[in-house]
Amino acid sequence: MSEVSGQSKLLLTRQLKELTKRPVEGFSAGLVDDNNIYEWEIMILGPHDTLYEGGFFRALMTFPHDYPLMPPKLKFTTAMYHPNVYPNGEVCISILHPPGEDKYGYEKASERWSPVHTVETILISVISMLSSPNDESPANIEAAKELRENYPSFKKKVQRLARRSAEEM
Known part of the structure; x- marks a missing residue:
């Protein structure tokens, strides 16, 4: 096991223990x-006062072995229709994009992944994304177009x- 991999395991174990000891409202x-x-x-949990309210949305978060130097991937396994979620369920938000300059010039380096992010900050960002879709840079063009038009x-x-996801619980 490499040193980086060993450190990522320790960090992830610590973050999981922290979330277990002190749960954060809105996700588990x-x-x-x-x-x-x-x-x-x-x-x-679908955030209050949003179209997703009442829903229970499952997702998989997969971490690279060089976490926290590189971001995890987050993919909804529950059906999701949102401008910032690809049709396959993969979440597309700036903080989950690799660190550094954006080759397309859309995002500033400061908006992209940074090792200071934790599982908690990522999931709070995803909950925020559900509350405020960004249709300027959509992952799901159909959803963004429908949201606007x-x-x-x-x-x-x-x-x-959201209703279907609650029924499947």
Whole structure:
């Protein structure tokens, strides 16, 4: 085991213990398999006063072995319709993009991944994303277009998904 990998395991173990001891409102986190600290199951509660309210959205957070130098990936396993979530469920927000300059010039380096982020700060950002979609740089172009051009239809789809996710609990 490399030194970086060993440090990432210690850091992830510490973050998991902290979240277990002091849960944060809006989500829960745990390991998919007790023998793999690099894959977490996440449950995000649809934030109050949003179209996602009442929903229970499952996701997988997969950490690279060089975490926290590089960001984890977060992918919803529950159906999700959102401008900043690819149709395959993968979340697209700036803090989950690799550190450094954006080759397309859309994001500042300061908006991208930094080792100061924790599971808690990532998930708070995802909850914020659910509350305030960014349709300027969409991962799901169809959802962004529908949000802008046919909000009633977008709202209906999202609320249906939220209800369905609650029924599947």
